[in-house]
Amino acid sequence: MRVLVTGGAGFIGSHVVEALLARDHQVVVVDNLSHGLRDNVSPRAQFIQGDILNPEAWRSQVGQADAMIHLAAQISVPVSEDEPESDVRTNVLGTVGMLQTAQQLGCREFRFASSAAVYGDNPRVPLDEDEAGVPLSYYGLDKCIAEFYVRHEDGKGTLKGMVLRLANVYGPRQRTQGEGGVVAIFSEALAHGTRPVIFGDGGQTRDFIYVGDVAEAFAWKLGEPGPGMTLNIGTETAVTVDAVWRHLADLAGQSADGVEHGPERSGDIRHSRLKTVRTAAWGFQARTPLKEGLRETFQYFQRLNRP
């Protein structure tokens, strides 16, 4: 299949590109490089520097595609709080535009990267896909609204629209800003021999999933017949931010003690864990154990910071 990946120069997108290429798909990446890096994109993929808010500028270069995987987004919760209109433009209008562009390109499938942030601070963890979305941030709200557009298009029957609600993704190539970047921030600090600041008391829990597993989920059963779905992509395991810090400090051979705690961040969720029963019924399961994923990530940051 010929697959267009928006945001394919980013952290998750660049791994999705590799998972697609490993399955012998032809891949086209569209990314404006506002947060991604050209070097992240495999030379085996076609790269177009373009903005999802201006598809007329690049659509003819793509020509035709069978599926679109839409990851390009404004990913920072604090930025969404400071600039809500800009978040709506990129994360809602950008997605609406990509649904139209996908159909103009001849796509039959559209996979959308949504987020656990749509659930907000719902206490009924682990959360299944039918739980109400009560977002705490504009970022979560805009992902929630964009999801409705994907499901609406799916309901028309011409484009199979799938929503993948990602838990906290970590792994190599994650930048140290943005959503869920705690593993990257800790790894970079340890690789530099400095100490990070932990927001809050460190007792907040997250469902951490390795980026290689998320990339597999986006490539999973692409092109196969079946209904579009909304699926959680997580591990169903809650891990405290403090435990992640201790694992990483241990990998670095440094003491975990004496780390500074800062105030909680506005819009942050206290506990986040996703139920994966529906995803397992689809045949997909995250496979990378946390310790293995943390080791891969820390080693990546060590290589980056080597003089």
Ligand SMILES: NC(=O)c1ccc[n+]([C@@H]2O[C@H](COP(=O)([O-])OP(=O)(O)OC[C@H]3O[C@@H](n4cnc5c(N)ncnc54)[C@H](O)[C@@H]3O)[C@@H](O)[C@H]2O)c1
């Ligand atoms: N990282 C996580 O833990 C996480 C969790 C839940 C959901 N997500 C979602 O997964 C997707 C990918 O996130 P990521 O962590 O890889 O972030 P990322 O910033 O590394 O990737 C996003 C990419 O989109 C590009 N982009 C941004 N605005 C664009 C625009 N207007 N036009 C074209 N390209 C544009 C950026 O340059 C970047 O390469 C996003 O939709 C994000 O909301 C991420």
